[in-house]
Amino acid sequence: MSGLDMLGPMETNPPAHSKGRELTQTAIEAIVNLVPAVGSTITVLLMAGLNHKLNQRRERWLTELAEAVEELSRSLDGFDPDALVDNDAFVDAVMTATQTVFRTSQQDKIEVLRNAVLNSAMPGAPDLDIQQLFFDLIDRLTPTHMRLLALLNDPPGWFDRHPELTRPTFSLSSNRVQLISAALPDLGAQGQAIIERFFAPLADGGLVNGSIHGMMTAAGAWQPMTTDHASAFLAFIRDPR
Template structure:
């Protein structure tokens, strides 16, 4: 088993992978001079708490991955540029948000960057930027568009009995917080479309009931969703 040290309250052992993660965290710049004084006095403690929680969570997640993947070692992570880049980018974003869905996506991007992948460096860097910029609502909308029926079923929602309609009907029923907020989900959709993640031109065009169930994501969109999905078995999370 390839061990990462437990968080400080549980163990004082230092493992190579834990050191790698700490190095990635320390790569995130902190401003200096008078601004640093204000930072420390006003929000420093809260920011540091987020940073510590992220370090704890990502360390435990990477340890899980090391336990499950025999070919993966702490030493190999130390030489994995894709993993180290993802860790640094995700850390900068993680300390800037308190939204758990966003934190989960950032963690998953790091984990997937530790594993062999067909993604080239440019695509991976682009995906990391979208993980940083997309909100949890972007991610929810994209997942719904990828598989509307699965989205409803996994949340215990009854599929609407529509003979025809627009995707907007499916969105407003499937993501209740977007109900009646066309201005917002149109903007979310525009961002997803600009990224090349969807193959549909509008959420408001009429289509058959069968058409409403179809996948609306591109190959690139599906690859992005895989990138932000936890690669560990559900039982190990």
């Protein structure tokens, strides 16, 4: 059984049914059925177009997920893709992640969802309740939130992984706003108020300790400020391949 077969059938249009043909056919059906108002016909066309787009998004997501499962099976001894259909945690993860995929076009978030689904089937995966908490976080947080969390979990490692960035030079007393601005230039360019807006959900969600405003030594600014829950979440969304 291939990875794609494992994930079940997908709703795809045969080659003859292009998007244009599908929309045209829908319009003809509306006319034949004597739809009374132009607005109603437009609504039918809009819904047909949205349905087509969502089906495309679903097909692309499941195809890429199946490819990732197949790649993982080649790199991880003992990983059996055929057993995944009987793995309740994996099935739950696929269904939960797919709902979020329908609501986002952000590729960074889709990649995080894929990683989380793969990790749900790994040995030592969190229990189902914790996994649900993690999927809720993925749904609520933006890619910027998750990048900020990864930075605050390991500031030196962030700069090691991004050599194009310039490490900030701290004075005797510093705060993490300067660190964040250097590590995430696009976020830093929007100013301190926006940085605070992205930081607040992390603090409210119990993912970080402390404040980004507190004055500290230069050495202190480089220390992680994430909680154990955040570290486990970041491990869950890391690519296992």
